[in-house]
Amino acid sequence: MSWNKKHLLDIESLTADEIVTVLDTARAFKAVGERAIKKVPALRGKTVVNLFIEPSTRTRISFELAAQRLTADIVNFSADASSFKKGETLKDTAKNLEALNADFIIIRHSASGAPHFLSRVVNASIINAGDGAHEHPTQALLDAFTIREHKKKIVGLNVTILGDILYSRVARSNIWALTKLGAKVTLCGPSTLVPKTFEQMGCRVTHEVDEAIRDADIIHLLRIQHERQRKTMFPSIGEYTTLFGLNKARLAKTKSDALIMHPGPINRGVEIDSEIADCSRSLILEQVTNGLAVRMAVLFLLNGGKGPQEVAT
Amino acid sequence: MLGASLDVGCWMLELLIFPMSEATVILDANAIGRALTRTAHEIAERNENSVEVVLIGIPEGGVPLAQRLGKILSEIWKISVPIGSLDVSMHRDDLDQRAAPKIHPTKIPFDVNGKIVVLVDDVLFSGRTIRAALDALNDFGRPMKIQLAVLIDRGHRDLPIKADFVGKNVPTAANEKVHVRIGEKDEVILERK
Numbered sequence: 396m397s398w399n400k401k402h403l404l405d406i407e408s409l410t411a412d413e414i415v416t417v418l419d420t421a422r423a424f425k426a427v428g429e430r431a432i433k434k435v436p437a438l439r440g441k442t443v444v445n446l447f448i449e450p451s452t453r454t455r456i457s458f459e460l461a462a463q464r465l466t467a468d469i470v471n472f473s474a475d476a477s478s479f480k481k482g483e484t485l486k487d488t489a490k491n492l493e494a495l496n497a498d499f500i501i502i503r504h505s506a507s508g509a510p511h512f513l514s515r516v517v518n519a520s521i522i523n524a525g526d527g528a529h530e531h532p533t534q535a536l537l538d539a540f541t542i543r544e545h546k547k548k549i550v551g552l553n554v555t556i557l558g559d560i561l562y563s564r565v566a567r568s569n570i571w572a573l574t575k576l577g578a579k580v581t582l583c584g585p586s587t588l589v590p591k592t593f594e595q596m597g598c599r600v601t602h603e604v605d606e607a608i609r610d611a612d613i614i615h616l617l618r619i620q621h622e623r624q625r626k627t628m629f630p631s632i633g634e635y636t637t638l639f640g641l642n643k644a645r646l647a648k649t650k651s652d653a654l655i656m657h658p659g660p661i662n663r664g665v666e667i668d669s670e671i672a673d674c675s676r677s678l679i680l681e682q683v684t685n686g687l688a689v690r691m692a693v694l695f696l697l698n699g700g701k702g703p704q705e706v707a708t
Numbered sequence: 709m710l711g712a713s714l715d716v717g718c719w720m721l722e723l724l725i726f727p728m729s730e731a732t733v734i735l736d737a738n739a740i741g742r743a744l745t746r747t748a749h750e751i752a753e754r755n756e757n758s759v760e761v762v763l764i765g766i767p768e769g770g771v772p773l774a775q776r777l778g779k780i781l782s783e784i785w786k787i788s789v790p791i792g793s794l795d796v797s798m799h800r801d802d803l804d805q806r807a808a809p810k811i812h813p814t815k816i817p818f819d820v821n822g823k824i825v826v827l828v829d830d831v832l833f834s835g836r837t838i839r840a841a842l843d844a845l846n847d848f849g850r851p852m853k854i855q856l857a858v859l860i861d862r863g864h865r866d867l868p869i870k871a872d873f874v875g876k877n878v879p880t881a882a883n884e885k886v887h888v889r890i891g892e893k894d895e896v897i898l899e900r901k
Contacts, residue, residue, distance in 0.1 A: 398808055423795060423811035432847040435798035465798075695798070699808030 398696045402514045402521040405530040406571035414572055417692050418540050424695070425688035427464065437695050438467035443499040444492050447524070448474045448485070451503055453659055453683065454524050454533070458501050461690035467499075485509060486516050493517045499694065502526070520697045528562045528620075533693060534658050535568035537686040539576060541678055542613055544685070545654055550577030555607045557582075557639060558617030558666055560589045561628075565658045566617060570596050583607035584617075584639055587628040604639050608649050616641060616657045616666050632665055642668045646676075654678055734878060734886075735896035740859070743875030744773070747857055748780035750873050751826060758785040760824045760852065764792045766841055767812035769830030772890040773859055777828060792816035794827075794848075796840035814844075821849040826873075830888035832858040835869035860896060862886050 398416050406414070427435055443462040447455050455471065462469040472492075485504070492500060501522045502510050507529035514521040525531040543549055554573050560566045560582050570593070573580050580598035582589050591600050601607045608614050619635065629635055641655065655667075655677045663669040672679060735743070755761050761781070765774030771793045778791045794816065797809040827841055838856060845854065857873035862880040878898065880886065885899040 420808070420811050423798075423813060426814060427798070430847060435847070436843070437798040437800075437803055441804075695803075695811075696808045698804050700805045 398699065401697065402510070403532055403693055403697060404510050404514060404521065404523050406532045406535050406568045406575070407530070409532075409571075409575070411575045411577075414536065414539065414575060417536050417689065417696065418543060420696060421536070421540050421685070421688045421692035424691040425685065427691070428684070428688060434464050434466060436466045438462065438465035438698055441465075441467040441498040441698065442496060443467045443469045443501065443694070444497045444519075445469060445471045445524075446488070446492065446500050446502045447472065448502070448504045448509075449525065451524070453686070454503065454531075457683070457686045458522075458524060458533075458690050461687055461694055462499075464687075465691055465694055467694070470497075485513070489513050489517045493519055499697065522693060522697070525564055528564050528567070530568045530571075531564040531658075532568050533686065533690055534565050535572040536693070537682055537689040538565075538569055538615070538656060538658070539572050540689050541656065541682050541685045542578075542654075545678065546612060549573065552578045552612045553581065553610050554578045554613040554615060555581045555583060555611040556615045556617065557604065557607065557641070558584050558588070559619045559628075560584055560593060560617070562588070562620040563617050567596075569615065570598055574598065581607050581611070585629045585635065588619075605645065605648060608641075608645065608653070611649060611653050614641065614649065614653055614655050616655065616661075618657075618660065618662055618666060636665055640664075640666055640668065641671055643670065646671060656682060658682065730900045732898050732900075733895050734898045735860075735876060737894040740875070740890070740894045740896065743859060744776050745780055747859075747873045747875050748777050748784060751777070751855075751857065752781060752784045754855070754872070755824050757824075758787055758789075760822070761826060762790040762792065762818060762820065762823045763826050763828055764794045764816065764820075764845070766827060766829045766837060767793055767795055769859075769888050769890070770828045771812075773830055773857075773888075774828040776890070777826075777857065790818045792818065794841060794844055796837055796844045799840040799843040801836060801840070816848055819849060820845065820851045823851050824853045824855065825851040826855045826857050828857050830859050830890075831886050832856075832861045832869075832871050832874075833864055833886075835865045835867035838869050839867055859888055860886055 397412050427433060445455055445458055459469050497519050500519045501524050502513060503524040504526050507527035509526050510521050510523035523530060523532055546552055556566050570580055574597045582593050582598050582600050583604055586602050589600055594600050657679050661667055661672055663672060763774040763778050765771035774791050778789045781789045792815055795812045795814045797811050855872040858871045859875040861871055861874045861877050864882055883901055887897045889895050
C-alpha cells in the first residue's frame with residue numbers, strides 16, 4: 396500500500412505497488428456501489444471539473460458519478476459549448492477553473508501530454524481521462540481490476556490486445572499496466588496499425604490473429620480509431636473484419652476460459668460479432684461497472700494529503 | 709521519514725531504527741483473555757435480549773477482537789452472535805490532511821435495523837474513528853442502540869465519545885503509542901519515545 400501522487404497523468408510513471416494500491420482501494424468502492432446507500436462523504440466540499448475537449452460518454456459519466464458518489468461537486472465542461480470556440484487557450488481555461496477553486500480537473504484532450512502541461516500550470520490535481528493516442532490511465536486500471544477479479548491474479552497471464560494499437564491510448568496504458576504487473580502481452584492487428592516498434596514496450600507483436608489468441612487468457616479488443624487516422628491504414632472495414640474480427644469460429648479455437656474485453660464503444664460486426672459481445676465470456680459491461688469503482692478509488696487516493704498514512708484512533 | 713510512516717504492523721522496525729524508544733508489554737495474552745471474558749460478560753449483563761445483539765469490528769484491530777468477543781458471548785448465550793466488520797476510512801474527517809488511508813473490506817452480512825450493535829475497536833484515543841464509524845453505520849440502517857467496546861482506553865479524547873465497555877484503562881502521554889497485537893501471540897505494548 397503506497398500512494399503519494401497528486402496527479403494521475405499516466406501509467407508509465409506508476410510503480411506496480413501503486414497500481415495494486417488503486418486496485419485494492421477500488422475493491423472497497425465497488426462494494427459501496429452495491430449497497431442501498433451508494434454514497435460516502437470522502438470528498439465532501441471538493442470541486443471536480445470534467446474538462447472534456449474531446450467527445451466521451453462512458454468516461455465522462457463514469458467520472459461524474461464517481462465524484463457524486465464521493466459527495467464532491469462536479470461541473471461538466473465540453474468543448475463545443477465553451478470558450479474554446481471563442482479562441483481561449485487550454486491554459487487560460489484551466490486558470491479560470493482554478494480561479495473557481497477547482498480541486499480536481501479531469502481532462503480529455505486530443506493532444507498527447509495536455510494533462511502533463513496542465514499539471515505544471517495549475518494547482519489542482521489533474522487526472523488524465525485520455526490524451527490523444529498517448530494514455531488513458533483509468534481505463535487500464537479498470538481493465539487490470541476486471542482481469543484480477545476474474546482470474547484472481549495478473550502475473551503470468553497471456554493477454555492479447557487485438558486491433559488498432561497504433562492510435563490507441565487504451566493499448567498503451569494497458570501495455571504499461573499489464574507488463575508492470577507481470578502479464579505476457581501480445582499485440583495483434585494489421586501491420587500498419589501494429590508496428591514492430593511496440594516490441595520495445597516489452598510485448599510480442601504478431602499479425603496472425605489465430606496464433607495471437609490461441610493461448611490467450613484475455614482477449615482485449617480495440618475499436619478502429621477512424622478519427623485519429625490521417626489516411627486509410629487498411630483496404631476496407633470488410634477486410635478488417637474478415638482478417639481480424641472476433642467471430643464464433645475464431646473464438647472456438649481459443650482456450651475455453653479465455654475472456655473477452657473491450658473498452659467501448661464497440662462496433663458490432665466490425666471488430667466483434669454481435670453474438671460474442673453479449674456472450675457469457677464477455678466482460679464488456681462489467682468493465683463499465685468496475686470503471687466507476689476504479690475512478691472513485693483514484694479520486695479518493697489523490698485527495699489524500701502529504702505525510703504519513705497513519706490515522707488517529 | 710521512516711519513523712513517520714510506521715503503522716501498527718511495523719512498530720518493531722521502528723524500535724530497531726530508534727533504539728531510544730522504549731517499549732513495555734502492558735498486557736500479556738492471559739491478561740487480554742481475562743479482559744475480553746469480563747467485557748463479554750458485561751455486554752451480556754447489559755443486553756438481556758441476546759438475539760438482538762450483533763458485533764461489528766473496526767479494521768484492523770477491532771476485527772479479531774470482535775471475533776474473540778463473539779466466541780465468548782456465544783458460549784454465554786448458547787446462540788451464535790452475528791459478527792461483521794466496518795471500514796470507516798471513507799468517513800474520516802482528516803482525509804485530505806494525510807496520505808489516503810488503506811481501506812479494508814466492510815462485511816455486514818446481516819440487517820442492523822432494530823439491532824443492538826456493539827462496535828468493537830482495539831484502542832480508544834481521540835474518538836475520531838468512532839465518530840466516523842457512527843457515520844458509516846448510518847448507511848446500513850438504523851440500529852436500535854449502538855454501544856462501544858474497546859480493549860484499551862488510553863484517554864486524550866478530542867470528541868465527546870465514551871466507551872460502554874473497556875478492557876483496560878491505560879493512562880498515557882500524548883506522544884506515546886499503544887500497539888495491540890492479536891494473533892499468534894496476543895499482547896499490548898506501550899511505546900515511549
